[in-house]
Amino acid sequence: MAFSKVLVLDTTLREGEQAPNIVLSAGQRIEIGNALSEIGVDFIEIAPIVGEDAVKATKELMASANNSKTKVIAHGRAFEADIDILRKCDVEWGAIFLSTSQLHMTNKLHLDEAGVLKRAEETVTYAKQHGLKLRFTCEDATRTDNSFLRKMIAVIEGAGAERISITDTVGASTPEQFGAKVKETVSFTKKSEIDVHCHNDLGLALPNAISGLQNGATCVHVTINGVGERSGIPSLAETVMALKLLYKVPLQIKTENLTPLSNMLTKFTGVRTDPFKPIVGENAFRHKGGTHLAAVLSKSETYEVFSPESVGNTRRLVLGEYSGKNVLKYLNEALGMNMTEDMLKKHLKKIKGKKGDLFEFEL
Amino acid sequence: MAMESGLNVFIGAVTEEKTPTAQIAKKLLAIPGIESVYELTGELDILIQVKSPSVSKINEILEAIRATEGIEKTTTYLVLDKHVKN
Structure with missing residues:
Protein backbone atom coordinates (compact mmCIF):
# COMPACT_ATOMS: atom_id res chain seq x y z
CA MET A 1 0.00 0.00 0.00
CA ALA A 2 1.23 3.48 -0.80
CA PHE A 3 1.89 6.34 1.58
CA SER A 4 0.34 9.67 0.65
CA LYS A 5 2.86 11.71 2.65
CA VAL A 6 4.58 11.19 5.97
CA LEU A 7 5.21 13.86 8.60
CA VAL A 8 7.14 12.98 11.76
CA LEU A 9 5.97 14.39 15.09
CA ASP A 10 8.31 13.90 18.04
CA THR A 11 6.56 14.02 21.40
CA THR A 12 9.49 13.33 23.73
CA LEU A 13 8.74 16.65 25.44
CA ARG A 14 5.11 15.62 26.09
CA GLU A 15 4.48 11.85 25.88
CA GLY A 16 8.10 11.12 26.81
CA GLU A 17 7.95 13.23 29.92
CA GLN A 18 4.98 11.15 31.09
CA ALA A 19 7.37 8.20 31.56
CA PRO A 20 8.88 7.48 34.97
CA ASN A 21 12.26 9.17 35.55
CA ILE A 22 12.06 11.23 32.35
CA VAL A 23 12.33 14.63 33.99
CA LEU A 24 13.77 17.56 32.07
CA SER A 25 14.68 21.11 33.01
CA ALA A 26 13.63 24.04 30.82
CA GLY A 27 17.19 24.23 29.45
CA GLN A 28 17.26 20.52 28.65
CA ARG A 29 13.88 20.75 26.91
CA ILE A 30 15.22 23.56 24.76
CA GLU A 31 18.40 21.60 23.98
CA ILE A 32 16.38 18.54 22.97
CA GLY A 33 13.93 20.66 20.99
CA ASN A 34 16.75 22.34 19.08
CA ALA A 35 18.34 18.94 18.38
CA LEU A 36 14.99 17.64 17.09
CA SER A 37 14.69 20.69 14.89
CA GLU A 38 18.24 20.11 13.62
CA ILE A 39 17.53 16.44 12.84
CA GLY A 40 14.53 17.58 10.79
CA VAL A 41 11.29 16.33 12.38
CA ASP A 42 8.16 18.13 11.18
CA PHE A 43 6.54 18.71 14.58
CA ILE A 44 7.85 18.92 18.14
CA GLU A 45 5.07 18.38 20.66
CA ILE A 46 5.45 19.92 24.10
CA ALA A 47 3.12 20.28 27.09
CA PRO A 48 3.27 23.84 28.46
CA ILE A 49 0.36 23.08 30.78
CA VAL A 50 2.67 21.20 33.18
CA GLY A 51 4.19 24.42 34.55
CA GLU A 52 6.05 27.68 34.06
CA ASP A 53 9.28 25.89 33.07
CA ALA A 54 7.46 24.20 30.20
CA VAL A 55 5.86 27.49 29.14
CA LYS A 56 9.32 29.05 29.04
CA ALA A 57 10.71 26.14 27.01
CA THR A 58 7.78 26.31 24.57
CA LYS A 59 8.26 30.05 24.04
CA GLU A 60 12.01 29.68 23.50
CA LEU A 61 11.50 26.80 21.09
CA MET A 62 9.00 28.89 19.16
CA ALA A 63 11.59 31.66 18.91
CA SER A 64 14.36 29.34 17.73
CA ALA A 65 12.05 27.38 15.38
CA ASN A 66 11.44 30.47 13.27
CA ASN A 67 14.15 29.59 10.78
CA SER A 68 13.35 25.91 10.56
CA LYS A 69 10.77 23.71 8.86
CA THR A 70 9.97 22.22 12.28
CA LYS A 71 6.77 23.41 13.91
CA VAL A 72 6.13 23.46 17.64
CA ILE A 73 2.76 22.06 18.69
CA ALA A 74 1.59 22.73 22.24
CA HIS A 75 -0.49 20.03 23.90
CA GLY A 76 -3.19 20.31 26.53
CA ARG A 77 -6.54 18.94 27.63
CA ALA A 78 -9.87 19.88 26.08
CA PHE A 79 -10.39 22.74 28.53
CA GLU A 80 -10.53 26.46 27.81
CA ALA A 81 -8.05 27.02 30.65
CA ASP A 82 -5.50 24.74 28.95
CA ILE A 83 -6.07 26.41 25.59
CA ASP A 84 -5.36 29.76 27.27
CA ILE A 85 -1.95 28.43 28.37
CA LEU A 86 -1.19 27.24 24.82
CA ARG A 87 -2.12 30.72 23.50
CA LYS A 88 0.23 32.31 26.03
CA CYS A 89 3.13 30.46 24.37
CA ASP A 90 2.61 32.20 21.02
CA VAL A 91 2.36 28.87 19.20
CA GLU A 92 0.87 28.46 15.75
CA TRP A 93 -0.31 24.90 16.48
CA GLY A 94 -2.20 23.56 19.47
CA ALA A 95 -3.37 20.04 20.28
CA ILE A 96 -6.14 19.05 22.68
CA PHE A 97 -7.36 15.61 23.64
CA LEU A 98 -10.57 14.03 24.82
CA SER A 99 -11.52 10.40 25.30
CA THR A 100 -13.99 8.93 22.86
CA SER A 101 -14.38 5.29 23.95
CA GLN A 102 -17.37 4.28 26.05
CA LEU A 103 -15.00 2.92 28.70
CA HIS A 104 -13.20 6.25 29.08
CA MET A 105 -16.32 8.38 28.77
CA THR A 106 -18.03 6.44 31.56
CA ASN A 107 -15.12 5.79 33.92
CA LYS A 108 -12.86 8.76 33.36
CA LEU A 109 -14.86 11.68 32.01
CA HIS A 110 -18.20 10.74 33.63
CA LEU A 111 -19.93 12.17 30.58
CA ASP A 112 -22.37 10.68 28.12
CA GLU A 113 -21.87 10.88 24.34
CA ALA A 114 -23.76 14.15 24.04
CA GLY A 115 -21.65 15.71 26.81
CA VAL A 116 -18.40 14.63 25.16
CA LEU A 117 -19.47 15.94 21.74
CA LYS A 118 -20.50 19.25 23.34
CA ARG A 119 -17.18 19.67 25.12
CA ALA A 120 -15.26 18.78 21.96
CA GLU A 121 -17.18 21.31 19.87
CA GLU A 122 -16.87 24.08 22.48
CA THR A 123 -13.12 23.66 23.01
CA VAL A 124 -12.26 23.35 19.32
CA THR A 125 -14.37 26.41 18.60
CA TYR A 126 -12.65 28.32 21.43
CA ALA A 127 -9.19 27.41 20.11
CA LYS A 128 -10.12 28.37 16.56
CA GLN A 129 -11.66 31.68 17.70
CA HIS A 130 -8.28 32.49 19.20
CA GLY A 131 -6.39 31.74 15.99
CA LEU A 132 -4.79 28.40 16.76
CA LYS A 133 -4.25 25.74 14.13
CA LEU A 134 -5.58 22.70 15.89
CA ARG A 135 -5.11 18.97 16.21
CA PHE A 136 -7.81 17.14 18.12
CA THR A 137 -6.85 13.79 19.64
CA CYS A 138 -9.53 11.12 20.03
CA GLU A 139 -8.12 9.31 23.04
CA ASP A 140 -8.68 5.55 23.06
CA ALA A 141 -9.89 5.74 19.45
CA THR A 142 -9.19 2.06 18.76
CA ARG A 143 -11.72 1.09 21.44
CA THR A 144 -14.21 3.67 20.21
CA ASP A 145 -17.31 2.57 18.34
CA ASN A 146 -17.02 3.73 14.72
CA SER A 147 -20.50 5.25 14.66
CA PHE A 148 -19.56 7.54 17.57
CA LEU A 149 -16.16 8.27 16.04
CA ARG A 150 -17.94 9.40 12.86
CA LYS A 151 -20.12 11.80 14.92
CA MET A 152 -17.09 13.11 16.80
CA ILE A 153 -15.13 13.75 13.62
CA ALA A 154 -18.07 15.59 12.05
CA VAL A 155 -18.24 17.83 15.14
CA ILE A 156 -14.54 18.65 15.50
CA GLU A 157 -14.01 19.03 11.76
CA GLY A 158 -17.08 21.23 11.61
CA ALA A 159 -15.61 23.38 14.39
CA GLY A 160 -12.44 23.79 12.35
CA ALA A 161 -9.81 21.26 13.55
CA GLU A 162 -7.13 20.79 10.90
CA ARG A 163 -5.74 17.48 12.14
CA ILE A 164 -7.27 14.52 13.99
CA SER A 165 -5.15 12.07 15.96
CA ILE A 166 -6.24 8.44 16.03
CA THR A 167 -4.77 6.74 19.05
CA ASP A 168 -4.17 3.18 20.12
CA THR A 169 -3.98 4.41 23.69
CA VAL A 170 -3.44 1.04 25.34
CA GLY A 171 -1.67 -0.70 22.46
CA ALA A 172 -4.50 -3.15 21.98
CA SER A 173 -4.67 -3.34 18.18
CA THR A 174 -3.15 -5.51 15.53
CA PRO A 175 -1.69 -3.74 12.48
CA GLU A 176 -4.65 -5.01 10.45
CA GLN A 177 -7.19 -3.64 12.94
CA PHE A 178 -5.41 -0.32 13.30
CA GLY A 179 -5.07 0.09 9.54
CA ALA A 180 -8.79 -0.58 9.13
CA LYS A 181 -9.58 1.96 11.86
CA VAL A 182 -7.54 4.64 10.15
CA LYS A 183 -9.02 3.83 6.75
CA GLU A 184 -12.53 4.13 8.16
CA THR A 185 -11.64 7.39 9.93
CA VAL A 186 -10.20 8.87 6.75
CA SER A 187 -13.49 8.04 5.02
CA PHE A 188 -15.33 10.12 7.68
CA THR A 189 -13.20 13.22 7.12
CA LYS A 190 -13.77 15.98 4.61
CA LYS A 191 -10.48 17.89 4.68
CA SER A 192 -8.65 17.24 7.92
CA GLU A 193 -5.58 15.01 8.01
CA ILE A 194 -4.95 12.09 10.34
CA ASP A 195 -2.14 11.54 12.88
CA VAL A 196 -1.38 8.13 14.37
CA HIS A 197 -0.37 7.73 18.01
CA CYS A 198 0.30 4.09 18.91
CA HIS A 199 1.32 2.65 22.26
CA ASN A 200 3.65 -0.28 22.60
CA ASP A 201 2.00 -2.43 25.28
CA LEU A 202 2.21 -5.53 23.11
CA GLY A 203 5.27 -4.49 21.10
CA LEU A 204 3.19 -3.59 18.03
CA ALA A 205 3.36 0.20 18.17
CA LEU A 206 5.57 0.65 15.11
CA PRO A 207 3.83 -1.91 12.86
CA ASN A 208 0.52 -0.37 13.88
CA ALA A 209 1.72 3.15 13.13
CA ILE A 210 3.06 2.08 9.73
CA SER A 211 -0.21 0.35 8.95
CA GLY A 212 -2.01 3.59 9.84
CA LEU A 213 0.23 5.54 7.46
CA GLN A 214 -0.41 2.99 4.71
CA ASN A 215 -4.14 3.50 5.19
CA GLY A 216 -4.22 7.25 4.78
CA ALA A 217 -2.72 8.84 7.93
CA THR A 218 -0.10 11.50 7.19
CA CYS A 219 1.68 12.03 10.51
CA VAL A 220 3.31 9.53 12.86
CA HIS A 221 3.99 10.21 16.54
CA VAL A 222 7.34 9.08 17.96
CA THR A 223 9.69 9.80 20.85
CA ILE A 224 13.44 9.57 21.30
CA ASN A 225 14.17 6.00 22.45
CA GLY A 226 10.42 5.26 22.36
CA VAL A 227 9.88 6.66 25.87
CA GLY A 228 6.35 7.31 27.05
CA GLU A 229 3.57 6.06 29.29
CA ARG A 230 4.06 2.39 30.31
CA SER A 231 5.88 0.68 27.39
CA GLY A 232 6.07 3.87 25.37
CA ILE A 233 5.41 4.57 21.69
CA PRO A 234 7.47 4.03 18.49
CA SER A 235 11.01 5.32 18.71
CA LEU A 236 12.12 8.09 16.38
CA ALA A 237 15.12 6.07 15.19
CA GLU A 238 13.25 2.84 14.41
CA THR A 239 10.38 4.65 12.73
CA VAL A 240 12.59 6.80 10.54
CA MET A 241 14.91 3.99 9.50
CA ALA A 242 12.10 1.52 8.78
CA LEU A 243 10.21 4.10 6.72
CA LYS A 244 13.31 5.19 4.80
CA LEU A 245 14.97 1.83 4.26
CA LEU A 246 12.14 -0.64 3.97
CA TYR A 247 9.26 1.50 2.71
CA LYS A 248 11.37 3.97 0.68
CA VAL A 249 9.63 7.03 2.18
CA PRO A 250 11.84 10.02 1.29
CA LEU A 251 12.03 11.54 4.79
CA GLN A 252 14.32 14.53 5.16
CA ILE A 253 15.80 13.45 8.48
CA LYS A 254 19.51 13.66 9.37
CA THR A 255 19.81 10.03 10.39
CA GLU A 256 23.43 10.44 11.48
CA ASN A 257 22.10 12.44 14.43
CA LEU A 258 19.88 9.59 15.70
CA THR A 259 22.34 7.96 18.11
CA PRO A 260 23.70 11.27 19.49
CA LEU A 261 20.09 12.33 20.15
CA SER A 262 19.38 9.05 21.94
CA ASN A 263 22.52 9.55 24.02
CA MET A 264 21.48 13.12 24.83
CA LEU A 265 18.22 11.92 26.39
CA THR A 266 20.07 9.20 28.33
CA LYS A 267 22.55 11.78 29.62
CA PHE A 268 19.82 14.20 30.71
CA THR A 269 17.61 11.61 32.41
CA GLY A 270 19.92 8.78 33.47
CA VAL A 271 17.46 6.36 31.86
CA ARG A 272 19.63 3.98 29.84
CA THR A 273 18.32 2.29 26.72
CA ASP A 274 18.33 -1.47 26.38
CA PRO A 275 21.66 -2.55 24.75
CA PHE A 276 19.55 -4.52 22.27
CA LYS A 277 17.61 -1.40 21.21
CA PRO A 278 17.69 -1.28 17.38
CA ILE A 279 19.62 1.49 15.62
CA VAL A 280 20.89 3.37 18.70
CA GLY A 281 21.58 0.56 21.20
CA GLU A 282 25.08 -0.42 22.32
CA ASN A 283 24.75 -3.80 20.62
CA ALA A 284 23.28 -2.55 17.34
CA PHE A 285 26.68 -2.84 15.59
CA MET B 1 34.57 -11.71 33.69
CA ALA B 2 33.63 -8.18 32.71
CA MET B 3 34.47 -7.22 29.15
CA GLU B 4 36.96 -4.34 28.87
CA SER B 5 36.11 -1.51 26.51
CA GLY B 6 38.81 -0.45 24.05
CA LEU B 7 42.29 -1.63 23.16
CA ASN B 8 45.13 -1.70 25.62
CA VAL B 9 48.57 -2.04 24.03
CA PHE B 10 52.20 -1.72 25.02
CA ILE B 11 54.58 -0.40 22.43
CA GLY B 12 58.19 -1.32 22.90
CA ALA B 13 60.75 1.02 21.34
CA VAL B 14 64.46 0.83 20.62
CA THR B 15 66.05 4.27 20.59
CA GLU B 16 69.14 5.79 19.02
CA GLU B 17 72.06 6.00 21.42
CA LYS B 18 72.77 9.67 20.67
CA THR B 19 69.40 10.89 21.98
CA PRO B 20 68.82 10.66 25.76
CA THR B 21 65.84 8.38 26.51
CA ALA B 22 64.45 10.81 29.11
CA GLN B 23 64.23 13.45 26.39
CA ILE B 24 62.41 11.01 24.07
CA ALA B 25 60.06 9.96 26.88
CA LYS B 26 59.09 13.57 27.51
CA LYS B 27 58.21 14.07 23.83
CA LEU B 28 56.24 10.82 23.76
CA LEU B 29 54.14 11.84 26.76
CA ALA B 30 52.97 14.89 24.84
CA ILE B 31 51.28 12.63 22.25
CA PRO B 32 47.52 12.43 23.05
CA GLY B 33 46.48 8.88 23.95
CA ILE B 34 49.78 7.83 25.52
CA GLU B 35 49.12 6.90 29.15
CA SER B 36 52.65 6.29 30.43
CA VAL B 37 56.21 5.84 29.27
CA TYR B 38 58.81 3.64 31.00
CA GLU B 39 62.56 3.75 30.51
CA LEU B 40 63.95 0.21 30.62
CA THR B 41 67.11 -1.84 30.69
CA GLY B 42 67.39 -4.80 28.30
CA GLU B 43 66.51 -5.21 24.64
CA LEU B 44 63.89 -2.48 24.73
CA ASP B 45 64.81 1.05 25.78
CA ILE B 46 61.30 2.38 26.23
CA LEU B 47 57.88 0.85 26.91
CA ILE B 48 54.83 2.96 26.10
CA GLN B 49 51.31 2.22 27.35
CA VAL B 50 48.45 3.25 25.08
CA LYS B 51 44.71 2.86 25.63
CA SER B 52 42.22 3.69 22.93
CA PRO B 53 38.73 2.70 21.83
CA SER B 54 39.77 2.10 18.22
CA VAL B 55 42.37 0.46 15.98
CA SER B 56 42.57 3.55 13.80
CA LYS B 57 43.39 5.76 16.79
CA ILE B 58 46.13 3.33 17.93
CA ASN B 59 47.61 3.45 14.44
CA GLU B 60 47.63 7.26 14.55
CA ILE B 61 49.49 7.13 17.86
CA LEU B 62 51.93 4.53 16.46
CA GLU B 63 52.71 6.84 13.55
CA ALA B 64 53.33 9.72 15.94
CA ILE B 65 55.65 7.55 18.03
CA ARG B 66 57.62 6.41 14.98
CA ALA B 67 57.94 10.03 13.84
CA THR B 68 59.44 11.05 17.19
CA GLU B 69 63.13 11.97 16.98
CA GLY B 70 65.30 9.26 18.51
CA ILE B 71 62.89 6.35 17.96
CA GLU B 72 64.57 3.68 15.87
CA LYS B 73 62.17 0.74 15.93
CA THR B 74 58.87 -0.21 17.57
CA THR B 75 57.02 -3.45 18.34
CA THR B 76 53.37 -3.59 19.40
CA TYR B 77 52.13 -5.92 22.12
CA LEU B 78 48.40 -6.36 22.60
CA VAL B 79 47.15 -6.85 26.16
CA LEU B 80 44.85 -9.88 26.14
CA ASP B 81 44.01 -9.86 29.82
CA LYS B 82 45.10 -8.08 32.98
CA HIS B 83 45.64 -9.57 36.44
CA VAL B 84 45.88 -7.35 39.50
CA LYS B 85 46.13 -8.04 43.20
CA ASN B 86 42.91 -7.30 45.03
Missing part, protein backbone atom coordinates in the same frame (compact mmCIF):
# COMPACT_ATOMS: atom_id res chain seq x y z
CA ARG A 286 28.58 -5.03 18.07
CA HIS A 287 29.78 -8.23 16.38
CA LYS A 288 30.95 -11.25 18.31
CA GLY A 289 30.44 -14.56 16.51
CA GLY A 290 33.62 -15.69 14.72
CA THR A 291 32.08 -16.24 11.30
CA HIS A 292 30.08 -13.02 11.59
CA LEU A 293 33.26 -11.09 12.36
CA ALA A 294 35.16 -12.47 9.41
CA ALA A 295 32.26 -11.60 7.12
CA VAL A 296 31.82 -8.08 8.57
CA LEU A 297 35.54 -7.35 8.25
CA SER A 298 35.37 -8.43 4.62
CA LYS A 299 32.04 -6.74 3.73
CA SER A 300 30.05 -5.07 6.51
CA GLU A 301 26.71 -5.45 4.66
CA THR A 302 26.93 -9.20 5.29
CA TYR A 303 25.58 -8.62 8.80
CA GLU A 304 24.51 -4.97 8.73
CA VAL A 305 21.48 -3.64 6.88
CA PHE A 306 22.80 -0.07 7.18
CA SER A 307 26.10 1.36 8.35
CA PRO A 308 26.73 2.58 11.91
CA GLU A 309 27.98 5.88 10.48
CA SER A 310 24.62 6.46 8.79
CA VAL A 311 22.90 6.57 12.21
CA GLY A 312 25.75 8.01 14.28
CA ASN A 313 26.50 4.72 16.02
CA THR A 314 29.78 2.78 16.18
CA ARG A 315 30.80 -0.68 14.99
CA ARG A 316 32.51 -2.71 17.69
CA LEU A 317 34.19 -6.11 17.54
CA VAL A 318 34.40 -8.37 20.57
CA LEU A 319 37.44 -10.54 21.30
CA GLY A 320 36.71 -13.62 23.33
CA GLU A 321 36.40 -17.38 23.21
CA TYR A 322 33.84 -17.17 20.38
CA SER A 323 35.78 -14.83 18.17
CA GLY A 324 39.48 -15.16 19.02
CA LYS A 325 40.84 -16.44 15.76
CA ASN A 326 39.44 -13.91 13.34
CA VAL A 327 39.83 -10.90 15.61
CA LEU A 328 43.40 -11.74 16.59
CA LYS A 329 44.36 -12.23 12.95
CA TYR A 330 42.77 -8.90 12.08
CA LEU A 331 44.51 -7.05 14.93
CA ASN A 332 47.83 -8.67 14.05
CA GLU A 333 47.64 -7.15 10.59
CA ALA A 334 45.95 -3.88 11.50
CA LEU A 335 48.43 -3.03 14.27
CA GLY A 336 51.44 -4.48 12.48
CA MET A 337 52.26 -6.86 15.34
CA ASN A 338 54.14 -9.29 13.08
CA MET A 339 53.00 -12.39 14.99
CA THR A 340 53.90 -15.62 13.23
CA GLU A 341 51.36 -18.41 12.69
CA ASP A 342 52.90 -20.29 15.63
CA MET A 343 52.58 -17.26 17.91
CA LEU A 344 48.98 -16.72 16.82
CA LYS A 345 48.14 -20.35 17.61
CA LYS A 346 49.74 -20.05 21.03
CA HIS A 347 47.80 -16.91 21.90
CA LEU A 348 44.56 -18.33 20.54
CA LYS A 349 44.94 -21.28 22.88
CA LYS A 350 45.26 -18.80 25.76
CA ILE A 351 42.11 -16.97 24.67
CA LYS A 352 40.12 -20.17 24.28
CA GLY A 353 41.17 -21.14 27.80
CA LYS A 354 39.36 -18.11 29.19
CA LYS A 355 35.63 -18.02 29.60
CA GLY A 356 33.70 -15.08 28.23
CA ASP A 357 34.66 -11.92 26.36
CA LEU A 358 37.99 -10.18 27.00
CA PHE A 359 37.56 -6.82 25.34
CA GLU A 360 35.85 -4.92 22.54
CA PHE A 361 37.12 -2.25 20.21
CA GLU A 362 36.18 -0.04 17.29
CA LEU A 363 37.79 -0.29 13.88
